[in-house]
Amino acid sequence: MRLRDHVVVVTGASGGIGRASAVAFARKGCAVVLAARREEALEATAHECARHRGARTLVVPTDTTDVKAVEDLARRAVEEFGRIDVWVNNAAVNAFGRFEDVPLEDFRKVLDVNVMGYVYGVRAALPVMREQGTGTLINISSIVGAVAQPYSHPYGMSKHAVRALGSGLRQQLRVEGVKGVQVCTVLPATIDTPHFEQAANYTGRKVVAMPPVYIPERVARTVVRLVRRPRREVVVGPAGRALVRQSRVAPGLVERAMARQTDKTHLSRHEEAPATHGTLHVPAQGEGAVHGGWGGRRRTALRRTAVAATLAGAAVTAGRRMTRGTARS
Structure with a gap:
């Protein structure tokens, strides 16, 4: 099947990597189903997608922690376009703070969105893809899914879980002899998105993007390429790839280096920040954005x-x- 005939569902499509990925698929002429909590931001994404010839869009406001809402997302996609060829699990949130300082309600919310939201997505999309005999599941993890950081414990835990989810699914499908359904995991390094300003923060220090910083479009291009040439895991960003390689050889050394780097460059030494839930429980207002200004x-x-x-x-x-x-x- 030609890429332009694909139907693609993207969660977290209101901004950042999700929005960039949706636009990248629209540029190829795909039908794109846009999901996130903010309808206004989804409409803005749909408007941007519609600029590309042949692209079709469907906006479905969705809270990915609600299993019925995610099931409805898959149902709406099939009703509108007849199939689901690609499902991109991307919606994610973050909470920064010392382990004992992050409220448990925030800890649980990060895990609900970043882990259970992906579980619900796979459970909604996989039966459709099995029935079709083809499909690609793409789960967006993070470089911290390979090398954890201090002060973002729930996020690191969730991104490790996303890698485990992908690995387990690939093994199951192989044992069952399912050859047409691919499962890919993407591990971006630091990406220039609104993610850091929207995160919950209990460190007392402003969260900033830890360099080197890469553009979301770089991740989006990788996501699109995976549909044509599936890979089990792919790291986005040369610095991320180097870090993963080093962690395999000298994990203890990399842990110490990551701890220092996070303290020095991920949390501002000059700007304080009040404790905040960020956008964990209430979505941000406005039309959203791809870039975070980093x-x-x-x-x-x-x-x-x-x-x-x-x-x-x-x-x-x-x-x-x-x-x-x-x-x-």
Whole structure:
């Protein structure tokens, strides 16, 4: 089947990675079903998707912690478009704070959204895909699903659980001989989204995006590629890939480095912040946004410029050596 004929469900489509992914699929001409708590933000996403030729959209306001709402999301998608080819579990929230300082209601909410929300999504989409004989389940985890951080315990726990969910599903489908349904897990590094400002925070310090920061569109391109070329797990961002590799060789060293990095660059040393539930229990207002204002696009451009300059310098050095070698001969 051509990608433009696919029907794609994206949760957390009101902003950040979810919105960027929805737009990326719309750009390919897919039918996109948009789910999140904020209808106004979903309508804004739908408007952006509709700019692309051939794209069709369906807005379904959904609280992913409500199993019946997620079942209704899948039902609406099938009623409108006849099938579900891709389901992207992306809706996620976060809570920062010392382990003993995060209220249990907030701890539980993070796990409900980030774990049970994904469970409900899989249980709603998998029967449809089994019946079709094809489909791709894409679960958005995080680099902290491989290397945990201090001060975001429920989020790290949830993202480890998402990896386990994907692994277990792949094994089950293999044992059952189901070949047409793919399960992929995406582990983004730090991404420039509104996520950090919307998180619950009990650290007393402002939460900032820990560098290096990458743009959401980078993750979205990876998500779209997985439909064409499924992979069991993929890390987005060179820094994330390096961290995962290092953690396999020297986990204790990486834990210590992550602790220092989080304390120095993930929590501001200059700006205080009042205790807040963030958007855990009440969604943010407004039309939402893809980017969080952390300079992901600018920093990506600077990194590319630096790499290009390094390669150019290496090429000049190599050329000089070759010239000297030729002169001596």
